[in-house]
Amino acid sequence: MGSGSISRGFRGEFKHWQIIPGSCEASPVMTNQFSIFISRDGGNKKYSSVLAPGHHEGIKKFGDQGISSWDWNLSGQHSTYHALFPRAWTVYDGEPDPDLKISCRQISPFIPHNYRESSLPTSVFVYTLVNTGRERAKVSLLMTWANSIGGVSHHSGGHINEPFIGEHGVSGVLLHHKTAKDNPPVTFAIAACETQNVNVTVLPNFGLSGENCVTARDMWGTMVQDGQFDREYFNAGPSVPSSPGSTLCAAVSASTWVEPHGRCTVAFALAWSSPKVKFQKGCTYHRRYTKFYGTSERSAINLVHDALMRYNCWEEEIEKWQDPMLKDEKLPEWYKFTLFNELYFLVAGGTVWTDGEAPVINEKQNPGSNRQKSTKMAKEDAKAVSTKRSHANLAMEQISFDTELHNGDEKMVPMSSAGEDLEDGDNLDSPESLQAGPLLHLHDGPENVGRFLYLEGVEYIMWCTYDVHFYASFALLDLFPKIELSIQRDFAQAVLYEDRRKVKFLADGNWGIRNVKGAVPHDLGTHDPWHEMNAYNIHDTSKWKDLNPKFVLQVYRDFAATGNMSFGRDIWPAVRAAIDYMEQFDRDDDGLIENDGFPDQTYDAWTVHGISAYCGCLWLAALQAGAAMAHRLGDHAFSEKCKIKFLKAKPVFEAKLWNGSYFNYDSGTSSNSRSIQADQLAGEWYTASSGLPSLFDDNKIRSTLQKIFEFNVMKVRGGRMGAVNGMHPNGKVDESCMQSREIWTGVTYSVAATMLLHGMEHQAFTTAEGIFIAGWSEEGYGYWFQTPEAWTTDGHYRSLMYMRPLAIWAMQWALSPPKAIIDAPKINMMDRMYISPLNVRALHETGVRKIAPKSSCFGNTVFHCEC
Template identity: 70%
Template sequence: MRVLRCYNSDIYRYKFTLFNELYFLVAGGTVWIDSGVPSSDSVSTRTARPEVTKVKSIKNGVQVEQTAYNGYGEDNQLSSPDKLSGSSTDGDDVGRFLYLEGVEYVMWCTYDVHFYASFALLALFPKIELSIQREFAKAVLCEDGRKVKFLAEGNWGIRKPRGAIPHDLGMHDPWHEMNAYNIHDTSKWKDLNPKFVLQVYRDFAATGDFSFATEVWPSVCAAMEYMDQFDHDNDCLIENDGFPDQTYDTWTVHGISAYCGGLWLAALQAAAAMAMHVGDYAFAEKYKGKLIKAKTVYEEKLWNGSYFNYDSGSSSNSKSIQADQLAGQWYMASSGLPDLFDGVKIKSALQKIYDFNVMKVRGGRMGAVNGMHPNGKVDDTCMQSREIWTGVTYGVAATMLHAGMEEQAFTTAEGIFTAGWSEDGYGYSFQTPEGWTTDGHFRSLIYMRPLSIWGMQWALSMPKTILDAPQVNIMDRIQVNPYTPQETGVRKIVKKAKCCFNNSIFSCSC
């Protein structure tokens, strides 16, 4: 374990918290079973494009047409666990893994939260992390047309549309019945699909596993294309729809948002970079163009000179300072990809978060509050805006480390140690909650997100990836001749990926 440039007063607290937060992987609710991977002489579906068929069934007297994908039956449930195996070889098979969002929110592998917690699995159990990503990659391409009532709005919708990342892998019948969450329609959330693309690229870059990349590439394409419906004005930037359509599921967003918009910019860059690695140059060109246009709009609408506004709307909290506004940038730095913004803006936004969201709350001894008005008052628009989220605080600290702001990073993270783990704190040891308020009221004990402290360790001792990330200035010179026939199919992608890996992606002539 290598820890770089920790200040002496922080080393003990950091190491103490880093290792102790791992309690969640065994005490928070974990299932690890055999996957039942087919023998090597059986037909492998790892590199085959998904086989999609239409099936009809009768639901409550109404004929329903649904999509069946590979091992999914008429309800799009798995007909056998073998059909969603993590790998086709015994050497790669680590079984099937589930862990709860928390002991109060009983859903398996909640994906918007796994976005934060996954650094622990990637650092310590990378094959388990890849197996989870494979589960979600398969799920992207399936549809479950059964009707569900969403509690917040009182409307009805289908459980899982094709192209949408499921919120979770289920509750009562995991893998077979996804999306146990039914407060909002998560198929309209703006952060889930970008988070899938970002995690897939990060994991690919960290492991160099090209078989994983080619297996999940069709799902990456589907996840990106699904998001087109949320670009309402054709400026290549997605908009939020005036309800809490994100992991902050009580915090309403209007128009372009710093959080979801930033994740989308990062996903555009990650998808374009991954496309180049797997040889899909037409896709890379398309999404590189989207990134350039979307980034200009994002900065014009949200940058106010010192940080990115919460959203582009006109509500009372549209100019709030959101602690998590650079989540997309965090993943770019963690994946070895170019920064989304120039370094001056990144450091300015992080310093603003440190000065306001961290230091104006009990002198920095509680972590980073989610929302803060520019006048220095906590944003009390809703429950979540005024909460301090433990996992988000660690993520902000990790982003600071990537930006070279070590002192601010460790001070920020120390607030979680002080409030949650120290003898002077609230006594949450080995049951770290999702968050707490400035007066010490907690919500959701024993929660997944605080595993994001391993994002700090990732920043401190980031492994040397075998991949050379395509740089934006180089990507700008890549053009695809529209009159040149483009070979498609996973076999071609695999061929190009192997060639590019051996010969450098920018000198490859395959």
């Protein structure tokens, strides 16, 4: 995780290249293959083929000297593929040799609670060969790899290959890749493990055309004839840099004899070392794995070596983790597989995992690349130093700011109105407005596992989109809780920080500031994460009604589940600020926040008026969580403040929205105000997941969930697609906007989790199974390992490879909550309270900025300070 990723399809193709942050090259690099060569009866019987079943488009474009000259002989009729992330199995039963059964098992080191191995950029491919014939067979397996990071990067020139012989029989080729646009270099290592029965040879250089090199056709002919390469190639040394427009490739062969009815195992591995990750605005960091392997690109040798030496241990740990769920007979089979396979996104979701240190400065030249001009390096170093100083200065400001908040004497920064200083012609790059974000140095110790980013989706390039992380975070909390706490710390710092750089919002054309103090940011940014947040600029998310409650709920859940008191104390000032900030959206002093007639929440195309089921329920849940957390941390005045707000707001919420069987979409008078929203109990979902008492009577919760099941689920293709977001009470899909008529995969999983938490197992698994049927099953739409954010009732998708479907882990959380949640006291604190005269005064004190927007949809917005 977090070191770049390469996906592998069911036909064996390597695709979805994400080595450069925020960039995904979806197309496969077809040179990257495994192939097999079999010789029997003294060479009188020979079989050869690329191990790529089925028809492959575009192979012929490489020309006669390229990979089209290879034998693509597998029809796929006798080949099967099985995936159980982080492992997958491909079986070639009698293809291409009818008397040889070939199976490939691929393993990636994704190991819950292991913050070392899980950061490693490597994968192992273990081939098992079973000879079912009567003759001894010589079998050679071949791994070929292009010096490329996807797309047309192999044509850029300046790439270098070199062979290596490592320890314990691990031998292969290093492929030094010179990246474009000043991105950090990357070095690949492909290798196999030589044993007493397995002979490893390499061809460090071949090309796809006949320009002064061994061609792909020549290489294939050598393997057909000899089944191996000349061992002299190990002495070849580094190649000359490749020319622009050419493709530099390498190959590793592993040969063995398989006796009649015998079995043999051959292991290959792939690793890459790209120790630095650079973002578009110029900040560069070291990746997490460099803490264990150093910052040299040549550490790819050690990575590939350790992968081949340790994969058996990895598999033991993976099986220890997965077996209890796989062997649980109460769980549906489809659920077990989908639960693990949805985790692919934690690797393939553009994840970046740094060492947690400040940005780095250029230390040396790229291996295998031309020397950069000294003036250019000097400029880059100066920029890095400037950035580092800016971040350090802001860190000191942030520490001071936190102290002020603790002391209750926060200094306010004057803010311009949209109609005055925030105009299109303003200087957006003035020194006053350009401030770095609140990146603080992480303290050393076991809790410091670095910083972690993952994209909202490979098409929605924003890091750690918070309204979506609300759904996905159950996977991280369950499997990598220290990463989850790290993400929450990053957002907590952002809540207490204001970035006055100006931004124009696309929906209404108004100008605002990038990050408003007290408002939870939508995301951690795109081009300069942690320092330039809120890359989302459709709406002004400082006026969204779900982000702050979601922050309070996530922090409390994480605090309750981990029992980490230092985390709770550190985050508490931000939680208080987030709750206080929301008071401005209670327009009529009834304790409830109101929506402002535009899509001011995660459903950012679905307009909401007045009190809404979604945001109102989140707010009630946040008040209860805030009270509970304040009580545990000894902030009794704030706990009572949250209690009194809750007791005031809850009856209003029920009176305005409860219609006898579910909560109306909102309290407005629009045509969809009575729609049945699948996600209306999101606050109750978190309340129950955190071990807190239910927000409403059980009969109301079950009635609502049953209504959602009968209408949003079962009235859409018989429940075989998931839960549609909006459904009219007459049984027709709410067509008021794109999002109301969509089925959101992650929301469906969260609704199923809510059902599980309230004893509705049949409805829960039926609801979630619709996502499996439509997205993962053979009768579905083929969205495996790229589950989209949404699809419509006719199967059209939006945003492939999306974060929210990780919410399936909320179902597992509901089925097997941690002990701390199970043992949490169920005393309803909200009904037992005492407000002292001194605390009454505290209820009205707040120090965070408020915004007073007009209520019209996309209307002009007025910013002002209310101190």
